[in-house]
Amino acid sequence: MPKPLIAVAIRRSRLSLAFQLLVGLGLALYAGWWIDYRYAAIAAFIAVAMAARQYLASPKQRDLRCVHENEQPVWESSEDAQAWQKQTCRLIRLGPLLLAIELSGHRSWLWPDSSDAQSLRQLRETLSEQGDHTGLSP
Numbered sequence: 832m833p834k835p836l837i838a839v840a841i842r843r844s845r846l847s848l849a850f851q852l853l854v855g856l857g858l859a860l861y862a863g864w865w866i867d868y869r870y871a872a873i874a875a876f877i878a879v880a881m882a883a884r885q886y887l888a889s890p891k892q893r894d895l896r897c898v899h900e901n902e903q904p905v906w907e908s909s910e911d912a913q914a915w916q917k918q919t920c921r922l923i924r925l926g927p928l929l930l931a932i933e934l935s936g937h938r939s940w941l942w943p944d945s946s947d948a949q950s951l952r953q954l955r956e957t958l959s960e961q962g963d964h965t966g967l968s969p
Contacts, residue, residue, distance in 0.1 A: 836904065837957045838896040839950040840912075843889050844942035851882040895920070895934075897957060904961055908934060922958040930955060 855878020863871025894912045897904050897920070906920035923938060924931035930941040930951065941951065 836897045836899055837953050838894065839946050839954050841893045841895055841939070841941060841945050843886060843891055844945045846942045846944050847940065848882055848886045851885065852879065855879065855882060895954075906934070920958070922961070925955060925959060932958065
């Protein structure tokens with residue numbers, strides 16, 4: 832088995848959950864101030880429900896690694912670090928705090944608390960290098 836070029840353990844982001852709740856509750860407060868408190872209560876309930884649904888729908892931890900096979904990078908992911916499945920991994924957005932990747936058609940936003948800083952830095956570097964070589968623009 833070839834040595835992994837990079838291996839990252841990606842966790843659920845509590846920062847993402849907090850940001851979603853903050854925006855949703857901010858909109859609810861705005862609705863309560865300008866419209867009616869009943870609409871604000873409905874908006875707050877919907878915001879909390881949607882944020883919780885999104886948070887619980889994502890796996891607690893997902894492992895992502897890149898290995899070289901025949902001089903080509905191959906991305907694999909696993910939820911238990913034992914059964915690896917090949918994935919196509921593409922860089923969507925690259926920023927100083929947020930990183931968006933697409934794993935076989937599923938978009939994932941990686942926040943600073945999604946993994947340790949060193950692993951996220953290596954992932955950013957690897958994906959941006961692959962994007963440069965394949966003609967993709969991040």
